[in-house]
Amino acid sequence: MKLGLILTGGSPAKELDLAKRADDAGFSSVYSCDFFSSNALTRVAAIAAVTKNIKVGTGIANSFTRSPMVLASGVQDIDAISGGRMILGLGTGLERMNVEWYGVEYGKPVTRVKELISLLRKVFANDGIGFGFEGENWQIKIPAYMRGKGARPDIPIWLAAVNRGMIKAAGTVADGMVGHPVHTRKWHREVTLPILAEATDASGRAADACPVYPHLITAINDNRDDAIMDAKRQIGFSFSVEHYHSILDIHGQRDVGVKCRSHLATYDFEAMAHCIPDELVDEIAVACTPDEAPDRLKQWADVTPEPMIFPASIGVAPDRQAQNMEAILSLPRKVAA
Secondary structure, X not given: OOOEEEOOOXXXXXXXXXXXXXXXXXXXXXXEOOEOOXXXXXXXXXXXXXXXXXXXXXXXXXXXXXXXXXXXXXXHHHHHHHOOOEEEXXXXXXXXXXXXXXOOOOOOHHHHHHHHHHHHHHHHHOOOEEEXXXXXXXXEXXXXXXXXXXXXXXXXXXXEEOOHHHHHHHHHHOOEEEEOOOOOHHHHHHHHHHHHHHHHHHXXXXXXXXXXEEEEEEEEOOOHHHHHHHHHHHHHHHOOOHHHOHHHHOOOOHHHHHHHHOOOOOOOHHHHHOOOOHHHHHHHOEEEOOOOHHHHHHOXXXXXXXXXXXXXXXXXXXXXXXXXXXXXXXXXXXXXX
């Protein structure tokens, strides 16, 4: 099993250092994420310049907060800097994030992101003078467009998906689907994988055209109970968002999400954590001792070829976060043993 790592160092300097350590530790890939406080493309470009072997990517970048051509040129630049190691992970986000955080329109996210991916692929493959695109959402005409052949004409594009409509979109047009941190193995087996299989087949694509790459909440501690509580804080905070409660329906536990959301106004992470039952932690996260971690990771082998390790951080003390990261950096060696 290959392993990816979501960089949660906070500052750009910390993420760069962590990426270099992950490269040396044998991780297959590292990812930086867009947020109102960080720019994934900027960070990934810097990471590409200081690493040698590891794949670098956005896990995820916002789909609609950059114009398509700005996004495309940034991705192509990073692919050139890295020598062809770039993966573009896109996510549409929630309407509130787009409108209130970034001041951009949201519209029909499934339709728009499918068109965006088509546009980006056309840019990546362009190897001549001039570029044009006519779509429902974007009309682009650049007669003088010139960009020499890049490192690759087919930079991988992954699409983040939570619910069924976006999962189908990923299976139809994307090279991979980024799973949400609170997706359960049961959800992926009974919902994600069947929808992806149906969508790839209907689109005339190979059955393995769109693998799942889940953000896998990970909390490793010599004290198993502490590890479980750290994971519960992260899970509880995610389930304070109502959009993700559909995942709980398949377990008959939507009430868990409702309880978590009731503590959102006070950001009471401890209260949210105590809403999460142990059996749900096992379905969502790797929360265990260092010796148990390889076997816990193997539980995901039928779901994904490469889980993206997502270190638990919400409500977790800095010393515990540091301890968890050290244990995480040892995972490639342990999994390969």
